[in-house]
Amino acid sequence: MTDHDDDEYYDDPYEDRYLPGGSPEDAAAIAARWQPPTDSSHAEKLAFMREAAETLPPHMRDAAIAQIEALPTAEEIDAMNAQASALQEATAGxxxxxxxxxxxxxxxxxxxxxxxxxxxxxxxxxxxxxxxxxxxxxxxxxxxxxxxxxxxxxxxxxxxxxxxxxxxxx
Missing domain, CATH: 3.30.1310.10 (Nucleoid-associated protein YbaB-like domain)
Known part of the structure; x- marks a missing residue:
């Protein structure tokens, strides 16, 4: 464990669960596990993020899921892209x-x-x-x-x- 073993306020049984173990290969494997496929749709990426968030320790899970739920929908992203294009056109030159x-x-x-x-x-x-x-x-x-x-x-x-x-x- 860590130097927090005697700390009465620090009680995280998952503390060492996600540590890469020191090798770059292990770290890369863990990082890859958290990367959504690049060719997936927005809905698939959100589902991937929700699934990944479910594997987090309880004290981190709710905050991660709340952040995912706050992300824009595909329709909102399309509307923002259309607005950005219109603004670029209006201010071009x-x-x-x-x-x-x-x-x-x-x-x-x-x-x-x-x-x-x-x-x-x-x-x-x-x-x-x-x-x-x-x-x-x-x-x-x-x-x-x-x-x-x-x-x-x-x-x-x-x-x-x-x-x-x-x-x-x-």
Whole structure:
């Protein structure tokens, strides 16, 4: 047994029952006993896990069976997979999306990515030639704000689509 022999609170007659005995082969055999067949259905895997849990010592059995019973059904897994696919489709290419913003005179265009990082800045020749540095700065800020507003509108639309897919109300 172990050093727990004199411990009045530790009374497990199954203590050494599942120990592999020290050899890697014995350990592998025990581990294999607890692995469900890879080509089995979800229901067969659950039945295998229940059967394996029944062989556990009593103080571990109820907790193991409760965990198995809490696992999702095959239908729930199918629904989660469908939801994940729909979410991937809704968010596909999100990192590659670009949002343009123009100033009111349409002389300055600012492009940002979905993460808000600047991607491109364009001034028309007329804007540069006809405006002062202060006016160009104001046009730059105005075009930046317009790009951010366009990105925010797209984010709201994506959030609505995600809420629709997940069944959440926003």
């Amino acid at each position: 999100l990192a590659d999306r670009r949002y343009d913003g123009w100033d009111q005179a349409r002389s300055t265009r600012f492009t940002i990515g979905f993460d808000g990082e600047p991607v491109e800045l364009e001034f028309t020749q007329v804007a540069v030639a006809a405006r002062s540095a202060q006016a160009l700065s104001a046009a730059l800020v105005e075009s930046w704000n317009a790009a951010v507003a366009n990105r925010d509108e797209a984010a709201v639309e994506i959030n609505r689509e995600v809420a629709r897919i997940t069944g959440e109300s926003r």
